[in-house]
Amino acid sequence: MSLLENNILPTDGVSNYQKILLGIREQALLRSDVKFSGSVTGCDGQVIESSTFPASIGSECTIKSRYGTLSKGEVIGFKGDKNIIFQYDKSSEIFNGDKIFSSSRVKDVNVGPKLLGRVIDGLGAPLDGDGPIETTHFIPINGTSVNPFDRGDIKQIFDVGIKSINALTSIGRGQRMGIIAGSGVGKSVLLNMITRSAEADVIVVGLIGERGRELATFTKEITSSHSKHKVVIVAVPADRSALLRIQGAKRATSIAEFFRGQGKNVLLILDSLTRVAHAQREIGLSLGEQPTARGYPPSVISLIPELIERTGTGVNSVGSITSIYTILADGDDTVSDPIVDNARAILDGHIVLSRKLAQQGIYPAVDVSNSVSRLMSDLCSKEHSANARKLRKLISIYQENQDLLLMGGYIQGQDADLDMAVQLWPKIVSFLHQDQSESFSFAQTEELLNKLLG
Numbered sequence: 065m066s067l068l069e070n071n072i073l074p075t076d077g078v079s080n081y082q083k084i085l086l087g088i089r090e091q092a093l094l095r096s097d098v099k100f101s102g103s104v105t106g107c108d109g110q111v112i113e114s115s116t117f118p119a120s121i122g123s124e125c126t127i128k129s130r131y132g133t134l135s136k137g138e139v140i141g142f143k144g145d146k147n148i149i150f151q152y153d154k155s156s157e158i159f160n161g162d163k164i165f166s167s168s169r170v171k172d173v174n175v176g177p178k179l180l181g182r183v184i185d186g187l188g189a190p191l192d193g194d195g196p197i198e199t200t201h202f203i204p205i206n207g208t209s210v211n212p213f214d215r216g217d218i219k220q221i222f223d224v225g226i227k228s229i230n231a232l233t234s235i236g237r238g239q240r241m242g243i244i245a246g247s248g249v250g251k252s253v254l255l256n257m258i259t260r261s262a263e264a265d266v267i268v269v270g271l272i273g274e275r276g277r278e279l280a281t282f283t284k285e286i287t288s289s290h291s292k293h294k295v296v297i298v299a300v301p302a303d304r305s306a307l308l309r310i311q312g313a314k315r316a317t318s319i320a321e322f323f324r325g326q327g328k329n330v331l332l333i334l335d336s337l338t339r340v341a342h343a344q345r346e347i348g349l350s351l352g353e354q355p356t357a358r359g360y361p362p363s364v365i366s367l368i369p370e371l372i373e374r375t376g377t378g379v380n381s382v383g384s385i386t387s388i389y390t391i392l393a394d395g396d397d398t399v400s401d402p403i404v405d406n407a408r409a410i411l412d413g414h415i416v417l418s419r420k421l422a423q424q425g426i427y428p429a430v431d432v433s434n435s436v437s438r439l440m441s442d443l444c445s446k447e448h449s450a451n452a453r454k455l456r457k458l459i460s461i462y463q464e465n466q467d468l469l470l471m472g473g474y475i476q477g478q479d480a481d482l483d484m485a486v487q488l489w490p491k492i493v494s495f496l497h498q499d500q501s502e503s504f505s506f507a508q509t510e511e512l513l514n515k516l517l518g
Contacts (some may be wrong), residue, residue: 102147104162110151110305111350112137114164117147122206125149125166129157138307139166141351150307150347152187173315175322176200180266181293183283186300186312192287203322205314207374216381221443222331223506225261226254228430228496230509232452233415233437234444237329238377238384241437242337242407245417246396252282253500254417254428255333258388259286259295261503264331266323267295270316272309273339276301306343310367313340317374324383331386332375337368338392341403357402358394368403369410398434413437426497433460451513458485459492491516 104127106113112127119125123139127149135155141148149164174188176199183192190197218236235241245251259267269286271279279301286295296319300312313334320332334340344364345355353361375387389411394401398416408414418431433456441449462485468474469486476483485492495516498504504512 100166102164102166104158104160104164105146106160107158108350110137110154110307112149112151112158112164113143113146114149115147116145117164117166119147119166122171123166124171125164127151127155127158128163128165129155130159130162131157133157140307140347143352148351150305150350152305152308152311154305171205172202173205173318173322174199174202175319179296179319181287181295183287183297183299184315186298186304186308186315188315191299201322203318205311205318206370207314207318207321210379214379216377216379216384218377218439218443221506222386223261223263224258225503225505226257226428227498227504227509227512228428228432229415230504230506231448231495231513232432232456233413233430233435234440234448234452234506235386235413235437236439236443237386238375239412239437239439240372240375240387240410241389242411242414243388243390243417244393244398244404244408244414245390246393246398246419249417249419249422250427250429251390251417252278252335255335255388255390256282256285257428257498257500257503259331259333262331263329264386265294265328266320267331267333268316268320268323269295269297270313270332270334271297271299271301272312272316272334272336273300273302273342274335276303302339306346309343310340310347313371317371320385320387321374324378324385327378327383329384329386332388334371334387334389336390336392337371337407338390338403340371341368360402364403365406368406372407372410412439426493427500428498430496432456432496433463448510448513451517454517455492455513457481458488461485462489462492488516 100117102115102117104112105115119139121139121141125137125139127135127137135151135153137149137151139147140150178198182190182194182197185191218238220237222235222237222239224230224235243251243254259269271282279299283297283299286297298312298316300309316332316334320330323330341360341364344367345360348361348363349355353363355361375385377384389407391404391407393404396419398404413436416431416434417429421429421431461481465482495512
């Protein structure tokens with residue numbers, strides 16, 4: 065029985081529609097599950113228009129066809145007096161007039177310790193064949209806003225086990241980093257190495273919009289490693305709907321937030337942020353948003369910081385989420401690509417992978433000259449910072465004069481820095497290169513860096 069029916073709420077001068085809204089508010093506050101229904105009035109691909117029924121953005125819907133088949137979707141917007149619903153999976157058995165059922169319940173993500181070692185999809189269903197997952201908590205899929213002044217400072221090194229990153233783009237616990245690369249440059253291999261070697265209590269991996277074959281291979285490699293029981297994988301392949309891809313990114317972030325709230329140091333890897341942007345572009349254009357830079361509507365530009373800002377250190381330094389986002393550079397454009405540019409402005413640093421270095425057989429192909437960590441100077445010792453600057457300088461000088469060296473125009477003794485760069489280059493290449501099976505701690509990296517420049 066509602067409060068309206070008990071005449072607890074005033075109804076004088078209140079329209080029927082207002083009464084309905086008041087009832088929704090009442091039930092939402094009580095967290096009960098109120099059902100509403102409408103009917104299909106139009107369908108274009110995975111976008112469905114329905115007759116008006118009380119719903120909010122993000123409300124989940126069930127479409128029941130005249131043949132009894134069920135498909136699910138979500139309210140993504142409104143157009144006039146119509147609700148716009150985007151399907152999770154495309155269904156061809158949708159007809160004009162089919163019933164649509166919706167709920168007032170706020171969408172939550174079911175989380176708990178039993179997620180560790182499991183592989184789930186964008187809706188939280190298990191994909192690994194190990195049966196249902198017992199969860200203990202429910203948290204908002206869009207996260208909760210945190211006062212930035214309540215967050216703890218980033219003071220501790222986050223060891224990723226990669227020499228070139230530990231030495232030259234050192235990362236702190238709670239830092240947000242991007243890996244910017246074109247296709248086929250070794251991004252997935254680098255992520256696999258970080259996942260195996262990183263010092264984290266929990267690792268949450270969001271594989272969004274990747275090829276099914278690559279997704280399966282990556283998942284098997286992670287779950288077969290020693291870190292299996294501290295890893296949660298959210299996998300949404302490229303053939304899933306745009307809405308599920310966004311749901312997967314948000315779900316992975318929510319899971320990371322849960323473990324951070326438990327006081328854990330979490331590593332969140334989202335591969336890739338560009339695929340999430342592509343998904344939001346598809347949804348935004350279906351709602352009639354005007355495309356801007358390279359066809360991306362404004363909602364894409366707002367989604368990226370919404371995801372990134374949910375990570376970082378916890379309130380009062382309780383737990384942390386160190387996040388790494390891969391960003392695909394369209395046509396190897398690591399400068400003007402709108403997603404690259406937008407993410408780089410928000411992140412605390414970025415690692416650029418070079419196709420030229422990959423072609424030379426240097427893996428991981430980290431372009432040291434174009435990579436940066438904005439917190440490195442605050443995290444590392446003065447000696448480490450000085451050695452890193454010196455090594456960066458030598459690499460930059462050698463790369464600038466590489467054509468001169470190849471043509472035989474180099475004359476020793478004219479430039480002391482170039483002389484040192486030429487002399488040390490074989491050792492520098494050896495330092496930058498690292499096999500997939502190798503792992504170097506931060507202390508080992510510092511020792512090797514001192515030895516290289518000693």
